[in-house]
Amino acid sequence: MTETPSVRPANTGVRQTRPRTEGWTQKKDADGRPLLQFASPKRGKPPVHLADLTVAERVEKVKELGLPGFRAKQLATHYFTHYTSNPDDMTDLPAATRSDLVAGMLPPLLTEVRRLETDRGDTIKFLWRLHDGALVESVLMRYPGRITLCVSSQAGCGMNCPFCATGQAGLTRNMSAAEIVEQVVRANALIAAGGLGGKKADDHSMERVSNIVFMGMGEPLANYNRVMHAVRTMVAPQPEGLGMSARGITVSTVGLVPAIKKLADEDIPVTFALSLHAPDDQLRDELIPVNSKWKVDEALDAAYNYYEKTGRRVSIEYALIKDMNDHAWRADLLATKLNERGRGWVHVNPIPLNPTPESVWTSSDKDVTAEFVRRLNDAGIPTTLRDTRGKEIDGACGQLVATTEDEAAAEALM
């Protein structure tokens, strides 16, 4: 696909706010460009957990621990269907060896540091401490007919986006597959115990997380192998895994093109989301530093290839930022770029920011937002404003970062 010629009209009088960091300094590389970190710094690895292993490896490990291989399936049943790692709950395991078996196969991975709830209790943000003290978050949200968990895939992030709190400190380390899965298991345990609000009084159904979005801390495709192992474990039938539908799992990226191509060749039809936020390279180079490596057209080609290979409609995420990327001509340019690749392959989700007066990162005016959405819809691109639930507890994508209070709470636990 050739690059679309710039269609920016001579729109004199249109305000253009440029991206810049506020209150922190972006790390730069030797060429003066925002530093991108793809490799995870070397830190002590988290303990190996049942959810890091294939079914065959679980059997082997149980045998190494001196027990018959079938105990692996019993442990997996406790973990993936009863959401427990507590040996006291596992009365079908021999009492004498139970604790050692659980310690060897289900070591603790996440310590809960803090939990923030909305008033109705239907949105909960968890702050977790990992074995090495790194902090990550997940956000659990009840919607009509579904329960969604936004999970983290890395501690910190190496993509250095200037608007993002998570990226400020850089990448601490990749999370293991089991650390990713454990976020879901812990959320399911809380739901099973009645800890998520908003359930109707006459609803007695067994509930659990139905949808996962990889939109917490980290760039999931920069931690490709572990994220894919976690996804395989989520979709594996119980008791081998969590028995979830791949379609309910959304993997999002700021545009790591080779990894998007790889994802398209996997045999797992997850929902794919590209966080685009700008249709022109001039702005996107500043807004999403990885754009200096893979340009808008390359990222869109890779997204279209994902649709062609999987038949799954792709989502384009677009945070609307006042006077920065919310111009009518940008809606038109985005529509042109999407339509020239085909029809019916893509859906756009503009995301209204929280209003932050005095900041360059503030929300678009209502009429501007409506115009942006209208132009895309009129051009035949299905477009829906996304719910920004979670923002009120500082838990929406690109805003996940441990505060000093969180760190103090974590220290108190150590």
Ligand code: SF4
């Ligand atoms: S917006 Fe996403 S990719 Fe960019 S720094 Fe934040 S977490 Fe990383």
